[in-house]
Amino acid sequence: MQTDQSTVLVTGGTGSFGSTMVRRLLDSDVREIRVLSRDELKQHEMRTVLSDSRVRFYIGDVRDEDSVHRATRGVDFVFHAAALKQVPSCEFFPMEAVKTNVIGSANVIEAANANGVHSVVCLGTDKAAYPVNAMGISKAMMEKVAQAFARNNPTATTTVSTVRYGNVMMSRGSVIPLFVAQLRAGQPLTLTDPRMTRFLMSLEEAVLLVEYAFENAHPGDLFIRKAPASTIEDLARAVAKALGVAPELKVIGTRHGEKLYETLATREELVRSEDQGDYYRVAVDARDLNYSEYFDEGDEEESSTDDYHSHNTARLDIDQVVELLLGLSAFRALVGDG
Numbered sequence: 001m002q003t004d005q006s007t008v009l010v011t012g013g014t015g016s017f018g019s020t021m022v023r024r025l026l027d028s029d030v031r032e033i034r035v036l037s038r039d040e041l042k043q044h045e046m047r048t049v050l051s052d053s054r055v056r057f058y059i060g061d062v063r064d065e066d067s068v069h070r071a072t073r074g075v076d077f078v079f080h081a082a083a084l085k086q087v088p089s090c091e092f093f094p095m096e097a098v099k100t101n102v103i104g105s106a107n108v109i110e111a112a113n114a115n116g117v118h119s120v121v122c123l124g125t126d127k128a129a130y131p132v133n134a135m136g137i138s139k140a141m142m143e144k145v146a147q148a149f150a151r152n153n154p155t156a157t158t159t160v161s162t163v164r165y166g167n168v169m170m171s172r173g174s175v176i177p178l179f180v181a182q183l184r185a186g187q188p189l190t191l192t193d194p195r196m197t198r199f200l201m202s203l204e205e206a207v208l209l210v211e212y213a214f215e216n217a218h219p220g221d222l223f224i225r226k227a228p229a230s231t232i233e234d235l236a237r238a239v240a241k242a243l244g245v246a247p248e249l250k251v252i253g254t255r256h257g258e259k260l261y262e263t264l265a266t267r268e269e270l271v272r273s274e275d276q277g278d279y280y281r282v283a284v285d286a287r288d289l290n291y292s293e294y295f296d297e298g299d300e301e302e303s304s305t306d307d308y309h310s311h312n313t314a315r316l317d318i319d320q321v322v323e324l325l326l327g328l329s330a331f332r333a334l335v336g337d338g
Contacts, residue, residue, distance in 0.1 A: 166199025220284025
């Protein structure tokens with residue numbers, strides 16, 4: 001990623017993805033990195049750990065237009081990671097998800113455009129495809145906001161794109177640290193549904209997806225990284241095997257807002273996508289408000305294409321998941337092995 005002597009804003013920069021992005025940017029010749037978030041304690045801790053004068057911390061909230069405008073002045077690139085990501089909290093407080101994930105994203109995009117930002121990449125989730133919960137619905141709306149900006153502003157100098165990825169292992173709220181804690185406490189591993197499958201991706205792979213979008217995006221593009229998956233049972237057994245523990249499994253049932261499998265790309269998206277090896281590039285649907293294109297015209301290919309989801313992607317077995325886990329420095333640090 002070419003960010004030499006550039007100023008980069010990372011919204012939600014104290015979170016799992018944001019902090020990883022900041023550290024990666026510090027390995028480049030970036031001139032300045034701005035971290036926009038609302039948690040002053042996390043900012044203080046990050047400032048202390050990084051101790052790098054190129055990182056500047058902005059207290060603010062993407063919900064607040066003024067704080068976003070301040071943070072985007074003089075910025076070249078924006079990585080928009082600020083979001084409410086926990087399914088249960090968004091279920092109980094859906095309007096909070098709307099304010100942060102939808103309105104907040106619109107604020108970031110509009111402020112970036114007003115301040116001449118070159119490129120904005122918005123972070124999405126597989127839960128935005130066929131969403132069944134408030135978090136997924138709000139992130140799907142974020143994608144629509146980004147695509148609508150591209151569609152309605154064809155002469156804009158700011159390129160806005162989105163990315164979509166599956167479960168990020170060892171991120172904040174990940175089930176893997178929970179499994180480790182349960183094993184160390186001698187408790188059974190709690191599973192919702194042993195057959196449930198989820199995509200598996202590292203934080204580093206998520207960062208590479210964002211960088212790929214930054215380097216290759218046309219206005220309105222959606223980039224999806226291909227990824228393997230495993231069942232929840234195999235993931236639990238793999239964590240236990242990595243710790244050398246024989247696990248007891250306890251099935252607690254599917255929680256509200258969860259699906260048996262997650263979809264990364266729908267058939268509707270795949271028919272207009274470009275397979276770029278490790279990634280799918282889905283171009284924005286550029287139809288205008290000519291209603292005949294919605295009501296009178298269709299696509300025969302769409303009905304013969306299947307979705308790309310965690311039930312039909314490459315499936316990892318227990319040993320393969322163990323190998324994947326042991327390749328994560330965060331997992332090794334958690335279990336005391338490096």
